[in-house]
Amino acid sequence: MRTRLFLLALAALLLVSGLSTAGALDRNTKGELTNWTWTYVCVDKWLVPAFNKVYPNIKITTTPMAFDETHDKIFAAIAAGSGAPDFATIVSDYVQKFIDQGGLVDMTAYINQHKGQFPKYKLEMNSDNNGHVFGVPFNSAPVGMWYRKDIFDKFNLKLPTTWDEYLQVARELKKNGVYIDSISVAAQGMDRSQHGEVGLHALLTQQQSGSYFDAQGNPSLNNKESKRAMNLMNTLVQEGLAANVEQGAPAFYQLMNDSKLATVVSAAWYINVLIANLPEGTPSFGNWRFAMLPAFDKGGARSSNLGGAELCIFKQTPKDKADMAMAFIDFCCTTLEGCRVHAQYGEFPSWIPSWTDKTVVNMTWPMTGDQHLNAVFAQIEPKVPAWKQPPRYTEILKILQAKMNDIFTGDKSVDQALDEAQKEAQH
Amino acid sequence: MTGKRFMERGHSRQAYLFISPFFILFAVFGIYPIIYSLVLSLYNWNAGRPWVYLGLGNYVDLLFNDPVFWTSVWNVVYIFLINVPAMIILSVIIAIVLVSPYQKLKDFFRVTYLLPYVTSVLSIAIVFYVLFDDSSGLVNLLIKEVGLKPIHWLTSKTYSKISIDILVTWKWTGYNMIIALAGLQSISTDIYDASRIDGAGAVRTFFRITLPLLKPVIGFQFIMATIGTLTMFTEPYFLTDGGPGYSSLTLVLYLYRVGFKFFKLGYGAAIAFLTFILVLIPSIFQVRIWAESDKTYSAN
Numbered sequence: 001m002r003t004r005l006f007l008l009a010l011a012a013l014l015l016v017s018g019l020s021t022a023g024a025l026d027r028n029t030k031g032e033l034t035n036w037t038w039t040y041v042c043v044d045k046w047l048v049p050a051f052n053k054v055y056p057n058i059k060i061t062t063t064p065m066a067f068d069e070t071h072d073k074i075f076a077a078i079a080a081g082s083g084a085p086d087f088a089t090i091v092s093d094y095v096q097k098f099i100d101q102g103g104l105v106d107m108t109a110y111i112n113q114h115k116g117q118f119p120k121y122k123l124e125m126n127s128d129n130n131g132h133v134f135g136v137p138f139n140s141a142p143v144g145m146w147y148r149k150d151i152f153d154k155f156n157l158k159l160p161t162t163w164d165e166y167l168q169v170a171r172e173l174k175k176n177g178v179y180i181d182s183i184s185v186a187a188q189g190m191d192r193s194q195h196g197e198v199g200l201h202a203l204l205t206q207q208q209s210g211s212y213f214d215a216q217g218n219p220s221l222n223n224k225e226s227k228r229a230m231n232l233m234n235t236l237v238q239e240g241l242a243a244n245v246e247q248g249a250p251a252f253y254q255l256m257n258d259s260k261l262a263t264v265v266s267a268a269w270y271i272n273v274l275i276a277n278l279p280e281g282t283p284s285f286g287n288w289r290f291a292m293l294p295a296f297d298k299g300g301a302r303s304s305n306l307g308g309a310e311l312c313i314f315k316q317t318p319k320d321k322a323d324m325a326m327a328f329i330d331f332c333c334t335t336l337e338g339c340r341v342h343a344q345y346g347e348f349p350s351w352i353p354s355w356t357d358k359t360v361v362n363m364t365w366p367m368t369g370d371q372h373l374n375a376v377f378a379q380i381e382p383k384v385p386a387w388k389q390p391p392r393y394t395e396i397l398k399i400l401q402a403k404m405n406d407i408f409t410g411d412k413s414v415d416q417a418l419d420e421a422q423k424e425a426q427h
Numbered sequence: 428m429t430g431k432r433f434m435e436r437g438h439s440r441q442a443y444l445f446i447s448p449f450f451i452l453f454a455v456f457g458i459y460p461i462i463y464s465l466v467l468s469l470y471n472w473n474a475g476r477p478w479v480y481l482g483l484g485n486y487v488d489l490l491f492n493d494p495v496f497w498t499s500v501w502n503v504v505y506i507f508l509i510n511v512p513a514m515i516i517l518s519v520i521i522a523i524v525l526v527s528p529y530q531k532l533k534d535f536f537r538v539t540y541l542l543p544y545v546t547s548v549l550s551i552a553i554v555f556y557v558l559f560d561d562s563s564g565l566v567n568l569l570i571k572e573v574g575l576k577p578i579h580w581l582t583s584k585t586y587s588k589i590s591i592d593i594l595v596t597w598k599w600t601g602y603n604m605i606i607a608l609a610g611l612q613s614i615s616t617d618i619y620d621a622s623r624i625d626g627a628g629a630v631r632t633f634f635r636i637t638l639p640l641l642k643p644v645i646g647f648q649f650i651m652a653t654i655g656t657l658t659m660f661t662e663p664y665f666l667t668d669g670g671p672g673y674s675s676l677t678l679v680l681y682l683y684r685v686g687f688k689f690f691k692l693g694y695g696a697a698i699a700f701l702t703f704i705l706v707l708i709p710s711i712f713q714v715r716i717w718a719e720s721d722k723t724y725s726a727n
Contacts, residue, residue: 079474079692097690101473101474101475102476185671186579188667188670188671244561244582250557251560251561395688395689402670405584405670405671409584427492
């Protein structure tokens with residue numbers, strides 16, 4: 001009933017406010033667009049139908065692709081000089097690589113029309129050294145601690161506000177046979193799972209306003225923040241507080257279903273991972289909640305980011321199609337209608353004006369009870385520290401990932417492994 | 428020009444026309460990419476900027492400054508050393524059992540052994556990924572059942588390559604078995620009859636007749652398996668993604684990572700050419716042995 005009411009209200013709003021979303025493009029513009037994305041359902045089943053209520057004659061064909069495949073194929077198309085779709089969703093971490101390859105359309109003028117409406121760190125991720133912006137922030141990925149309220153209540157545990165408190169909670173849980181989170185000793189979960197161990201290390205480093213690169217853009221993997229993040233992860237592994245299971249593996253969801261996993265440190269989009277893998281009737285359904293990240297120091301920063309996506313147009317795209325693609329991007333990224341549909345799907349829109357929209361703020365999901373998730377995300381997002389991702393970012397992550405295994409197996413100390421990673425990164 | 432010569436030339440034109448599709452396609456999709464990638468390997472490539480000529484810089488970097496490259500070389504050699512002998516020995520044994528007149532349900536077994544070969548490697552890798560899972564995988568459940576300690580098949584540096592070896596051997600033994608079977612069936616029964624009359628036993632017959640006459644077939648198996656193993660990609664990509672660490676990173680997986688993840692196509696192309704040389708060495712070695720054994724047979 002609630003969903004139906006929402007959809008009715010949405011349809012009415014779309015009819016009334018259609019003109020406001022039309023932008024510069026005529027509403028009767030006819031044409032066809034192609035796009036590649038790994039979030040097929042979100043784009044094709046939710047956003048495109050909503051967009052077509054405003055622009056009924058623009059047909060958008062969405063090709064569903066795996067996360068890796070999307071970016072591999074975009075690279076191949078840019079390298080070949082042809083074959084790219086008209087527009088695509090690109091993960092925030094990879095935009096710099098594509099900017100470096102010269103394949104994306106400069107969107108600075110559009111972004112300037114919406115000054116102050118996107119988080120600064122997102123725009124920095126999409127910008128080249130001259131301040132030109134090559135992607136419109138689509139959704140953000142503020143990070144926090146997804147936790148099982150029932151488990152915390154059962155053992156009478158308080159939500160940790162610092163990582164030290166988090167370790168204490170973890171030790172308490174361990175006594176009761178429950179893991180606080182999962183960290184695979186193999187540290188392989190970068191591409192296959194939800195960003196895995198290397199993603200966790202990156203978000204912990206970003207939380208401290210650290211970076212994998214120094215001011216000159218040279219790799220810096222053995223800095224203070226990186227070491228502190230790794231030491232925290234290593235403590236969780238060595239004390240057996242985190243399960244030695246790869247995120248996303250069958251055993252991982254088994255732990256959740258057995259109520260033996262109390263938290264997952266991840267981003268806003270994780271709600272969709274929970275919904276997809278823990279259907280109604282499973283023990284954790286309805287018991288998940290979201291809290292801000294514990295801080296490294298009392299009263300310290302509690303914001304970070306993990307992933308997020310941008311909408312980008314390619315230089316190969318013909319002008320008329322680029323205009324139509326821009327209309328779609330405009331609808332998705334800078335209209336309340338687009339942001340509401342996007343948010344209801346379970347992604348947190350990057351457009352700042354949508355964060356105070358009552359419809360967006362009051363959204364709830366059966367998986368997370370009556371918690372207003374978007375209100376928490378909106379608290380975290382403005383404070384997310386900047387995060388440098390030069391073109392060599394993926395390479396640096398792979399180097400770090402390989403060294404993590406040495407640390408977690410006890411073969412090397414944190415200092416030794418990170419020094420080696422630094423040496424390898426400088427090659 | 429006489430009418431006959433004209434006709435001959437006309438015939439040869441037709442012949443060239445008929446065989447030309449292969450050569451045109453081979454030139455476009457084979458020779459051109461090879462030459463292009465050779466050129467690419469001499470440059471620092473970037474789609475958005477002019478390429479920077481490095482000469483042999485990429486090769487020097489790979490050979491003298493890149494420990495990951497050497498790790499991946501060692502990995503494929505390790506996989507090769509276990510996998511190729513295991514696969515060939517197993518395939519010959521199975522073929523001999525299947526060619527035996529006492530073996531029943533021959534067709535059933537042939538199809539069964541060949542099934543992994545015709546099954547998509549992706550499906551197999553997914554099944555093995557689940558089978559080898561640390562805690563809930565069937566293999567470890569069986570190991571625990573007999574009272575042994577579970578093995579970290581995919582998450583330990585020691586076992587990651589062995590897991591790949593097991594998968595590859597399981598998948599490709601059937602294919603090699605068919606080749607061995609064809610080789611065995613081509614050996615004339617007269618030779619076996621003559622040896623039996625001379626009083627040779629089963630073991631002697633195998634080592635003195637079957638194995639020497641099977642040498643060219645085993646040589647072929649060896650070359651194909653060498654190429655397949657040293658250029659392996661799909662199995663480690665889906666099973667371990669080259670990890671943990673770099674423990675199961677193969678040369679082609681490293682090439683893919685460097686080229687398509689790090690966008691260093693020039694460096695990736697250099698890896699491809701060094702891989703080619705690596706594959707060439709055992710192949711030349713094998714062809715030489717093959718040619719010499721042929722000479723010995725002809726001399727005899």
